[in-house]
Each structure stands twice: as structure tokens, then as C-alpha cells.
């Protein structure tokens with residue numbers, strides 16, 4: 427549809443230009459480099475779609491590379507979930523799965539080479555001293571007193587660092603670049619640090635670990651990456667990326683290209699913050715359907731097709747902006763509209779008795795599964811004397827434009843008959859409406875000859891004796907503010923959490939066919955929205971449905 431136009435993608439233009447110029451032997455090779463320290467979120471999905479998408483578009487390759495140089499924060503649980511999520515999105519790295527830790531030996535050898543070439547030195551300053559020596563944007567830095575160490579001394583010290591002779595934080599290896607550079611990243615950045623930590627893959631083999639800025643360009647080069655795509659924060663690290671490649675000469679010359687990270691309204695997108703929500707119990711886990719994680723979105727009922735479409739439509743830009751979450755919802759709706767079968771589910775049941783319908787009679791009525799797609803066929807729905815409709819579809823004293831049911835008025839029951847409300851039964855103590863007595867008009871069966879009579883409202887319903895119970899969970903934005911980081915003095919993003927982001931309805935009644943639904947499958951509940959059968963809680967708790975999105979499209983076109 428043309429509702430949301432495809433945005434520009436300057437990276438695609440750049441790749442096309444490189445191919446025209448015959449750069450990199452006419453090849454495109456990208457990578458997606460997650461750090462396995464949390465679950466992927468929809469921001470990562472944008473990067474996945476971009477990197478794997480470029481490879482698909484230009485007959486190139488895309489690697490999955492775990493950026494595992496931070497042993498204390500990483501775990502195999504995350505490695506596994508990341509692989510599941512990339513596959514779920516519909517991309518495949520085939521045999522091209524790598525870990526930065528695969529290259530620890532090569533990276534170490536490159537570091538020795540830099541030391542021998544006089545381009546790196548062992549520095550004994552503390553982290554705090556290094557920071558103060560670094561200077562500021564307006565003040566040049568101060569050279570470390572260890573900067574003049576001879577290559578032989580540096581080599582010996584570096585080898586002893588590796589051998590485990592020194593405690594954490596006592597020494598680092600630094601690049602010897604320029605303490606007066608206007609770019610702070612070039613003021614002798616740290617390349618290696620000591621950390622006697624166990625690594626989830628290499629165990630205790632290493633007690634020194636390479637820094638991101640050192641490891642990343644070299645891993646890219648070793649894998650033959652042509653376009654190393656990352657987010658804008660790394661723009662002023664690019665001179666360092668290029669310096670490392672130039673100094674080490676690993677063979678290939680990958681180029682870093684930056685784009686603006688995705689920010690979505692009403693949610694947070696940093697793994698650190700998402701972890702806080704999980705660990706402090708604000709949500710039920712990384713896969714809570716309110717989370718912007720791919721596992722949360724999947725449980726919620728979002729499809730990979732909708733995410734890929736969304737990612738395409740928002741485009742790739744250089745300047746940071748906030749995308750309205752309603753736009754993601756729009757893409758989800760558009761995808762599910764075409765594929766989700768329509769069913770009837772009553773979330774807050776109100777009993778209706780048809781006084782003129784025979785007690786033991788059951789009729790099976792034909793109901794189309796998706797008016798948007800006749801190929802999806804139809805099903806048979808049971809109709810009987812006792813039904814449920816939605817409590818909200820009845821008002822005893824309706825305002826003028828209320829076209830649903832009220833005393834004396836008529837409505838059509840979808841796929842069935844026109845009914846008229848005759849009597850209202852209330853709880854004597856509370857005055858709450860308990861039950862309606864109605865009559866049906868046998869001449870008005872949907873699809874039959876006399877069905878032409880028109881009434882203003884059409885309601886969904888289920889047959890009381892046939893419907894199955896279900897729990898339905900309705901979700902709203904996780905945060906009240908568009909930008910959750912917009913807080914008062916001394917407050918943090920959690921003060922903006924929406925206290926009503928989850929509503930559980932536990933006495934719903936759904937049409938009987940849903941008892942056979944496959945967990946994870948998608949439905950449109952007529953008049954209510956798109957729902958997904960929860961793959962985790964369904965079973966032990968009966969049927970549990972998550973509302974993916976309501977029907978109404980609030981995205982401003």
C-alpha cells in the first residue's frame with residue numbers, strides 16, 4: 427500500500443556506487459555483529475535487515491559475528507537467543523557464523539607486530555590517570571610517562587601481561603598515535619586490558635582481552651568484510667578504525683559506514699535498560715509481550731514479515747530521530763489483515779437467551795474465514811438458544827448514536843440472525859445487568875433469501891454451550907511518554923512506566939474451533955483486533971491469547 431512510502435537508503439546507494447566502480451573485486455560482504463550480552467531488540471532487527479538485506483540484494487554474503495570480547499557480561503543463553511531471532515526474521519548466515527574470540531590468537535599476534543613496529547606500548551597508568559591525561563576537546567592530552575618504552579621492553583611486558591603475571595587494571599596496551607589529536611579517540615587509545623575473567627567460549631585461556639575499537643576492524647578484515655555498517659556513535663571512531671587497518675595491514679580494507687540508530691516512541695531500546703526492567707521485575711522476562719525485544723514481539727504476535735516491511739519503510743538515515751510505534755503497528759496490521767483468519771471471541775461475556783429459539787436445537791452456520799482472501803475458505807459455527815455477546819455491546823439507556831443493543835432495539839449477529847432485545851435481568855443487589863432476553867427473526871439468516879433487511883449494528887457472539895473459555899491479555903505502551911528518558915531531575919526512565927500496560931481478562935469465551943489452534947498462530951477477533959495464541963502460557967492455563975494490536979489504525983497518514 428502507499429500509506430507509508432519507502433524511505434531512502436543511502437547505504438544502498440553507496441554500495442551500488444562501489445560496485446559500479448569495481449571496488450572490492452565487485453563483491454559485497456557485510457556482517458551483523460551483536461554482543462551476546464542480552465536479547466535482540468527491534469533496533470537490532472533494523473541492522474539485521476540492512477546487513478542481510480544488502481547481501482541478498484547484491485548477491486553478496488553476510489556473516490553473523492558474535493562480538494564476544496567482554497567476558498564478564500556475556501553468556502551462551504544470549505548467543506542461542508540471538509541465533510533464534512535472526513532465523514525467525516528470515517535470514518540465514520549458513521556456514522558464516524563467527525566469534526571475535528575465534529581470532530584472539532591472530533589479534534594477539536597483530537598486537538605484537540604493532541609493538542615491534544613502535545606503534546603500541548604498555549602503559550602502567552591507572553584507568554583514572556589515563557582518563558585525566560586524555561585532555562578535553564579544547565585541551566590537548568598529556569603523554570604517558572611510559573610512552574617512550576622501547577619495543578623490546580613493551581614486548582616483554584605484553585607477554586607477561588598475557589602470561590597472567592599482573593592483576594586486573596594494572597597495565598594496558600595502548601596505540602601510539604597522537605596525544606594532541608583533535609579527535610579524542612586518537613589520543614593513544616587502549617587496545618588491550620587485563621581481565622582475569624572466565625570467557626564463555628575460551629574459558630581461562632586468556633587474561634587479556636582486546637578492546638572493541640581494536641578488535642572490530644581486524645575481525646572485519648579477517649572475514650573479508652567490505653562494508654562494516656554501524657551506528658552513528660561510532661562516526662568519530664572511524665579515523666581509529668582506519669588507523670588500525672593502516673597500521674596492521676591485515677590484507678583487506680573494510681570501510682566503516684554509519685547510520686542513525688532506530689529509536690521507537692514509548693519504549694526503550696538499550697539492552698542495559700531492558701535488562702533492568704527484567705531483573706527488577708517490571709516485566710515478566712526478556713520475552714514479555716510488552717518488550718521491544720524480538721522474542722517479546724514474537725510472543726505478542728508480531729510477524730517477521732511486518733518487521734522486515736517496517737525496517738524497509740523507515741529507511742536509513744544519518745540523523746537520529748524517533749519513529750512512532752504506531753507505524754510499526756500499522757505494518758503489523760497490514761500483514762495480519764491479509765493472512766489472519768477472522769474468528770469470534772467475547773472478551774467480557776453477557777448472556778443472551780433467545781426466547782423463541784428451540785431449547786435443544788443447534789444450527790451450524792457458514793462463516794467466511796477472511797473476506798480479504800477467499801482462498802482461506804469458511805468454517806461452520808454453532809448457533810443455539812443461549813449465546814454470549816460483549817457487555818459493552820449493550821446499554822440500557824443508550825445515547826443517540828449507539829447502534830448496538832438496547833431494550834426494544836434490533837441488531838444483527840454476524841453470520842446469523844437479527845435479534846431484538848425484550849427484557850433485561852439485573853442483579854437485585856448491585857443493579858448489574860446479568861442476562862438479556864431476546865427474540866430472533868428466523869427470516870433473516872445471513873446469506874439466505876430474506877436476509878436483506880438492514881439494521882444499523884452487527885455484533886460478534888458465541889454459542890454459550892459450545893464456546894471455550896480463554897484468558898486474553900491486552901497490552902498498551904510500556905511507557906507513558908513518547909521518550910521515556912524525558913524525566914524530571916533525579917528521576918530515571920522507570921518513572922515513566924505505564925502502570926496499565928497489561929490488562930488480563932480471564933473469563934473470555936471464544937468460538938470452539940480455537941481449542942485446536944496452534945500456539946503462536948494469529949487471528950483477527952472480529953471488531954477487536956489481532957491476537958496471537960500465547961506459545962508459553964497456553965496449555966497449563968488453558969487458552970491464552972495476546973492482543974498484538976487493536977484494529978483501529980492510529981498512525982497519522
Ligand code: ATP
Pocket residue numbers: 458459460461462468469470472473493655656657686687688689695696697698
Ligand atoms: P545496546 O545499546 O542496545 O546494547 P549495542 O549497539 O551495544 O546496543 P550490539 O549487540 O553491539 O548492541 O549491536 C549489534 C549491532 O546492532 C550493531 O551493529 C549495532 O550498531 C546495531 N544496533 C544496535 N541497536 C540499534 C538500533 N537501535 N538501531 C539500529 N541498529 C542498532
Ligand code: MG
Pocket residue numbers: 461
Ligand atoms: Mg555494541
Ligand code: MG
Pocket residue numbers: 697
Ligand atoms: Mg551496548
